[in-house]
Amino acid sequence: MAALTELERAIESIVTVFVTFAFGQEGAAVRGCSIHFRPSGTIPTNEKIAILDWNNDEELAFGEYWRLIRELARAMRRDKAAK
Amino acid sequence: MAALTELERAIESIVTVFVTFAFGQEGAAVRGCSIHFRPSGTIPTNEKIAILDWNNDEELAFGEYWRLIRELARAMRRDKAAK
Incomplete structure:
Protein backbone atom coordinates (compact mmCIF):
# COMPACT_ATOMS: atom_id res chain seq x y z
CA MET A 1 0.00 0.00 0.00
CA ALA A 2 1.33 3.45 -1.00
CA ALA A 3 2.31 5.85 1.78
CA LEU A 4 -0.52 8.11 2.90
CA THR A 5 -0.57 11.69 1.69
CA GLU A 6 -0.48 14.54 4.23
CA LEU A 7 -4.22 14.96 3.77
CA GLU A 8 -4.90 11.24 4.35
CA ARG A 9 -2.66 11.22 7.45
CA ALA A 10 -4.53 14.22 8.83
CA ILE A 11 -7.93 12.56 8.29
CA GLU A 12 -6.63 9.35 9.84
CA SER A 13 -5.47 11.26 12.93
CA ILE A 14 -8.94 12.73 13.40
CA VAL A 15 -10.62 9.34 12.93
CA THR A 16 -8.12 7.61 15.23
CA VAL A 17 -8.87 10.00 18.09
CA PHE A 18 -12.54 9.09 17.86
CA VAL A 19 -12.07 5.33 17.42
CA THR A 20 -9.54 5.22 20.28
CA PHE A 21 -12.08 6.74 22.66
CA ALA A 22 -14.99 4.73 21.29
CA PHE A 23 -13.20 1.38 21.41
CA GLY A 24 -11.18 2.15 24.50
CA GLN A 25 -14.29 1.77 26.58
CA GLU A 26 -15.41 -1.39 28.36
CA GLY A 27 -18.11 -3.25 26.38
CA ALA A 28 -17.41 -1.10 23.33
CA ALA A 29 -17.21 -4.06 20.96
CA VAL A 30 -20.82 -4.87 21.77
CA ARG A 31 -22.18 -1.35 21.56
CA GLY A 32 -20.54 -0.33 18.32
CA CYS A 33 -18.56 2.72 17.43
CA SER A 34 -19.71 5.61 19.58
CA ILE A 35 -18.50 7.23 22.76
CA HIS A 36 -20.70 6.66 25.78
CA PHE A 37 -21.34 9.07 28.64
CA ARG A 38 -23.49 6.78 30.81
CA PRO A 39 -21.95 5.72 34.14
CA SER A 40 -20.56 2.67 32.33
CA GLY A 41 -18.74 4.98 29.89
CA THR A 42 -15.25 6.13 30.75
CA ILE A 43 -16.04 9.75 29.80
CA PRO A 44 -17.82 11.65 32.54
CA THR A 45 -20.71 13.71 31.23
CA ASN A 46 -19.91 17.37 31.23
CA GLU A 47 -21.65 20.25 29.60
CA GLY A 63 -21.52 12.18 13.02
CA GLU A 64 -21.84 14.25 16.17
CA TYR A 65 -18.09 14.22 16.68
CA TRP A 66 -17.62 15.25 13.04
CA ARG A 67 -19.85 18.33 13.52
CA LEU A 68 -17.34 19.57 16.09
CA ILE A 69 -14.43 18.92 13.72
CA ARG A 70 -16.27 20.78 10.94
CA GLU A 71 -16.85 23.84 13.12
CA LEU A 72 -13.19 23.88 14.20
CA ALA A 73 -12.13 23.59 10.56
CA ARG A 74 -14.44 26.44 9.52
CA ALA A 75 -13.02 28.67 12.24
CA MET A 76 -9.46 27.84 11.14
CA ARG A 77 -10.34 28.50 7.48
CA ARG A 78 -11.82 31.91 8.38
CA ASP A 79 -8.66 32.75 10.35
CA LYS A 80 -6.41 31.75 7.46
CA ALA A 81 -8.54 33.58 4.88
CA ALA A 82 -8.42 36.73 7.01
CA LYS A 83 -4.61 36.79 7.12
CA MET B 1 -0.03 30.45 22.17
CA ALA B 2 0.02 26.82 23.42
CA ALA B 3 1.25 24.14 21.03
CA LEU B 4 -1.48 22.58 18.93
CA THR B 5 -2.79 19.16 19.91
CA GLU B 6 -2.56 16.28 17.42
CA LEU B 7 -6.23 16.79 16.58
CA GLU B 8 -5.75 20.53 15.97
CA ARG B 9 -2.66 19.90 13.80
CA ALA B 10 -4.66 17.37 11.75
CA ILE B 11 -7.54 19.81 11.20
CA GLU B 12 -5.07 22.56 10.31
CA SER B 13 -3.43 20.29 7.70
CA ILE B 14 -6.78 19.69 6.03
CA VAL B 15 -7.66 23.39 6.06
CA THR B 16 -4.20 24.39 4.81
CA VAL B 17 -4.51 22.12 1.74
CA PHE B 18 -7.73 23.89 0.80
CA VAL B 19 -6.53 27.43 1.52
CA THR B 20 -3.24 26.83 -0.32
CA PHE B 21 -5.13 25.86 -3.46
CA ALA B 22 -7.76 28.57 -3.06
CA PHE B 23 -5.29 31.39 -2.43
CA GLY B 24 -2.60 30.03 -4.70
CA GLN B 25 -4.64 31.04 -7.69
CA GLU B 26 -4.30 34.31 -9.58
CA GLY B 27 -6.95 36.84 -8.58
CA ALA B 28 -7.86 34.71 -5.55
CA ALA B 29 -7.77 37.63 -3.13
CA VAL B 30 -10.62 39.25 -5.07
CA ARG B 31 -12.76 36.17 -5.47
CA GLY B 32 -12.60 34.96 -1.89
CA CYS B 33 -11.83 31.54 -0.54
CA SER B 34 -12.87 28.92 -3.06
CA ILE B 35 -11.08 26.91 -5.74
CA HIS B 36 -11.96 27.87 -9.29
CA PHE B 37 -12.14 25.56 -12.30
CA ARG B 38 -12.83 28.16 -14.97
CA PRO B 39 -10.04 28.64 -17.55
CA SER B 40 -8.67 31.37 -15.29
CA GLY B 41 -8.38 28.82 -12.44
CA THR B 42 -5.17 26.82 -12.09
CA ILE B 43 -7.07 23.56 -11.61
CA PRO B 44 -8.24 22.03 -14.88
CA THR B 45 -11.82 20.77 -14.66
CA ASN B 46 -11.98 17.02 -14.57
CA GLU B 47 -14.80 14.73 -13.75
CA GLY B 63 -18.28 23.25 2.25
CA GLU B 64 -18.02 21.17 -0.93
CA TYR B 65 -14.40 20.28 -0.13
CA TRP B 66 -15.42 19.34 3.40
CA ARG B 67 -18.05 16.86 2.09
CA LEU B 68 -15.19 14.94 0.43
CA ILE B 69 -13.19 14.98 3.66
CA ARG B 70 -16.22 13.72 5.62
CA GLU B 71 -16.76 10.82 3.22
CA LEU B 72 -13.08 9.85 3.41
CA ALA B 73 -13.24 10.02 7.21
CA ARG B 74 -16.39 7.87 7.32
CA ALA B 75 -14.73 5.25 5.12
CA MET B 76 -11.65 5.25 7.37
CA ARG B 77 -13.81 4.95 10.49
CA ARG B 78 -15.70 1.98 9.03
CA ASP B 79 -12.36 0.32 8.18
CA LYS B 80 -11.01 0.88 11.69
CA ALA B 81 -14.25 -0.27 13.35
CA ALA B 82 -14.19 -3.45 11.24
CA LYS B 83 -10.70 -4.44 12.38
Whole structure:
Protein backbone atom coordinates (compact mmCIF):
# COMPACT_ATOMS: atom_id res chain seq x y z
CA MET A 1 0.00 0.00 0.00
CA ALA A 2 1.33 3.45 -1.00
CA ALA A 3 2.31 5.85 1.78
CA LEU A 4 -0.52 8.11 2.90
CA THR A 5 -0.57 11.69 1.69
CA GLU A 6 -0.48 14.54 4.23
CA LEU A 7 -4.22 14.96 3.77
CA GLU A 8 -4.90 11.24 4.35
CA ARG A 9 -2.66 11.22 7.45
CA ALA A 10 -4.53 14.22 8.83
CA ILE A 11 -7.93 12.56 8.29
CA GLU A 12 -6.63 9.35 9.84
CA SER A 13 -5.47 11.26 12.93
CA ILE A 14 -8.94 12.73 13.40
CA VAL A 15 -10.62 9.34 12.93
CA THR A 16 -8.12 7.61 15.23
CA VAL A 17 -8.87 10.00 18.09
CA PHE A 18 -12.54 9.09 17.86
CA VAL A 19 -12.07 5.33 17.42
CA THR A 20 -9.54 5.22 20.28
CA PHE A 21 -12.08 6.74 22.66
CA ALA A 22 -14.99 4.73 21.29
CA PHE A 23 -13.20 1.38 21.41
CA GLY A 24 -11.18 2.15 24.50
CA GLN A 25 -14.29 1.77 26.58
CA GLU A 26 -15.41 -1.39 28.36
CA GLY A 27 -18.11 -3.25 26.38
CA ALA A 28 -17.41 -1.10 23.33
CA ALA A 29 -17.21 -4.06 20.96
CA VAL A 30 -20.82 -4.87 21.77
CA ARG A 31 -22.18 -1.35 21.56
CA GLY A 32 -20.54 -0.33 18.32
CA CYS A 33 -18.56 2.72 17.43
CA SER A 34 -19.71 5.61 19.58
CA ILE A 35 -18.50 7.23 22.76
CA HIS A 36 -20.70 6.66 25.78
CA PHE A 37 -21.34 9.07 28.64
CA ARG A 38 -23.49 6.78 30.81
CA PRO A 39 -21.95 5.72 34.14
CA SER A 40 -20.56 2.67 32.33
CA GLY A 41 -18.74 4.98 29.89
CA THR A 42 -15.25 6.13 30.75
CA ILE A 43 -16.04 9.75 29.80
CA PRO A 44 -17.82 11.65 32.54
CA THR A 45 -20.71 13.71 31.23
CA ASN A 46 -19.91 17.37 31.23
CA GLU A 47 -21.65 20.25 29.60
CA LYS A 48 -19.06 20.64 26.86
CA ILE A 49 -19.43 17.08 25.64
CA ALA A 50 -23.18 17.00 26.29
CA ILE A 51 -23.56 19.94 23.88
CA LEU A 52 -22.26 17.70 21.10
CA ASP A 53 -24.84 15.00 21.87
CA TRP A 54 -27.41 16.30 19.38
CA ASN A 55 -29.97 13.53 19.88
CA ASN A 56 -29.48 13.34 23.68
CA ASP A 57 -28.89 9.59 23.68
CA GLU A 58 -25.88 9.97 26.00
CA GLU A 59 -23.65 8.76 23.20
CA LEU A 60 -21.31 10.69 20.93
CA ALA A 61 -21.69 9.09 17.52
CA PHE A 62 -19.17 9.75 14.76
CA GLY A 63 -21.52 12.18 13.02
CA GLU A 64 -21.84 14.25 16.17
CA TYR A 65 -18.09 14.22 16.68
CA TRP A 66 -17.62 15.25 13.04
CA ARG A 67 -19.85 18.33 13.52
CA LEU A 68 -17.34 19.57 16.09
CA ILE A 69 -14.43 18.92 13.72
CA ARG A 70 -16.27 20.78 10.94
CA GLU A 71 -16.85 23.84 13.12
CA LEU A 72 -13.19 23.88 14.20
CA ALA A 73 -12.13 23.59 10.56
CA ARG A 74 -14.44 26.44 9.52
CA ALA A 75 -13.02 28.67 12.24
CA MET A 76 -9.46 27.84 11.14
CA ARG A 77 -10.34 28.50 7.48
CA ARG A 78 -11.82 31.91 8.38
CA ASP A 79 -8.66 32.75 10.35
CA LYS A 80 -6.41 31.75 7.46
CA ALA A 81 -8.54 33.58 4.88
CA ALA A 82 -8.42 36.73 7.01
CA LYS A 83 -4.61 36.79 7.12
CA MET B 1 -0.03 30.45 22.17
CA ALA B 2 0.02 26.82 23.42
CA ALA B 3 1.25 24.14 21.03
CA LEU B 4 -1.48 22.58 18.93
CA THR B 5 -2.79 19.16 19.91
CA GLU B 6 -2.56 16.28 17.42
CA LEU B 7 -6.23 16.79 16.58
CA GLU B 8 -5.75 20.53 15.97
CA ARG B 9 -2.66 19.90 13.80
CA ALA B 10 -4.66 17.37 11.75
CA ILE B 11 -7.54 19.81 11.20
CA GLU B 12 -5.07 22.56 10.31
CA SER B 13 -3.43 20.29 7.70
CA ILE B 14 -6.78 19.69 6.03
CA VAL B 15 -7.66 23.39 6.06
CA THR B 16 -4.20 24.39 4.81
CA VAL B 17 -4.51 22.12 1.74
CA PHE B 18 -7.73 23.89 0.80
CA VAL B 19 -6.53 27.43 1.52
CA THR B 20 -3.24 26.83 -0.32
CA PHE B 21 -5.13 25.86 -3.46
CA ALA B 22 -7.76 28.57 -3.06
CA PHE B 23 -5.29 31.39 -2.43
CA GLY B 24 -2.60 30.03 -4.70
CA GLN B 25 -4.64 31.04 -7.69
CA GLU B 26 -4.30 34.31 -9.58
CA GLY B 27 -6.95 36.84 -8.58
CA ALA B 28 -7.86 34.71 -5.55
CA ALA B 29 -7.77 37.63 -3.13
CA VAL B 30 -10.62 39.25 -5.07
CA ARG B 31 -12.76 36.17 -5.47
CA GLY B 32 -12.60 34.96 -1.89
CA CYS B 33 -11.83 31.54 -0.54
CA SER B 34 -12.87 28.92 -3.06
CA ILE B 35 -11.08 26.91 -5.74
CA HIS B 36 -11.96 27.87 -9.29
CA PHE B 37 -12.14 25.56 -12.30
CA ARG B 38 -12.83 28.16 -14.97
CA PRO B 39 -10.04 28.64 -17.55
CA SER B 40 -8.67 31.37 -15.29
CA GLY B 41 -8.38 28.82 -12.44
CA THR B 42 -5.17 26.82 -12.09
CA ILE B 43 -7.07 23.56 -11.61
CA PRO B 44 -8.24 22.03 -14.88
CA THR B 45 -11.82 20.77 -14.66
CA ASN B 46 -11.98 17.02 -14.57
CA GLU B 47 -14.80 14.73 -13.75
CA LYS B 48 -13.43 13.83 -10.33
CA ILE B 49 -13.34 17.44 -9.16
CA ALA B 50 -16.53 18.39 -11.01
CA ILE B 51 -18.37 15.71 -8.97
CA LEU B 52 -17.57 17.71 -5.84
CA ASP B 53 -19.03 20.91 -7.32
CA TRP B 54 -22.49 20.37 -5.89
CA ASN B 55 -24.00 23.65 -7.10
CA ASN B 56 -22.24 23.56 -10.49
CA ASP B 57 -20.81 27.05 -10.15
CA GLU B 58 -17.39 25.87 -11.34
CA GLU B 59 -16.00 26.64 -7.91
CA LEU B 60 -15.09 24.31 -5.06
CA ALA B 61 -16.19 26.10 -1.92
CA PHE B 62 -14.95 24.97 1.49
CA GLY B 63 -18.28 23.25 2.25
CA GLU B 64 -18.02 21.17 -0.93
CA TYR B 65 -14.40 20.28 -0.13
CA TRP B 66 -15.42 19.34 3.40
CA ARG B 67 -18.05 16.86 2.09
CA LEU B 68 -15.19 14.94 0.43
CA ILE B 69 -13.19 14.98 3.66
CA ARG B 70 -16.22 13.72 5.62
CA GLU B 71 -16.76 10.82 3.22
CA LEU B 72 -13.08 9.85 3.41
CA ALA B 73 -13.24 10.02 7.21
CA ARG B 74 -16.39 7.87 7.32
CA ALA B 75 -14.73 5.25 5.12
CA MET B 76 -11.65 5.25 7.37
CA ARG B 77 -13.81 4.95 10.49
CA ARG B 78 -15.70 1.98 9.03
CA ASP B 79 -12.36 0.32 8.18
CA LYS B 80 -11.01 0.88 11.69
CA ALA B 81 -14.25 -0.27 13.35
CA ALA B 82 -14.19 -3.45 11.24
CA LYS B 83 -10.70 -4.44 12.38
